[in-house]
Amino acid sequence: MVTIEDKVLDPYSIEHDGYQYILKVRKKKDKSHHLYKGRGDDFSEVKLGFYVTLKMALHAAVRHKMASKESVIGLKEYINEYKNIIESLNSIFDV
DSSP: OEEEOOTTTTTEEEEEOSSOEEEEEEEEOOTTSTTOOOOSOSEEEEEEEEESSHHHHHHHHHHHHHHTOOOOOOHHHHHHHHHHHHHHHHHHHOO
16 A cells, blocks of 8 residues: 655545555544543544545545635635645646
8 A cells, every 4th residue: 555645635644555546644642532542543543435546545634724824804815725735736746
């Protein structure tokens, strides 16, 4: 299994097992949660989806990244920012 991690994707990563691409995100553990044991890493990985192509996984990462922002922006600004991120990923990864 191959794991793809890059600062452009952070905090997301993509695993490829030869059949599918698995989009994952690293989340900080909630230390106040009653199930938190205080052992090991303070982060956990959550699987967000399974994709047939790398391009689909990258687009999903961008959608998640945009949705996780805590701000109010206009539709035109949202679309332009989305396009800019997709174009930069496409040029870097050539997918």
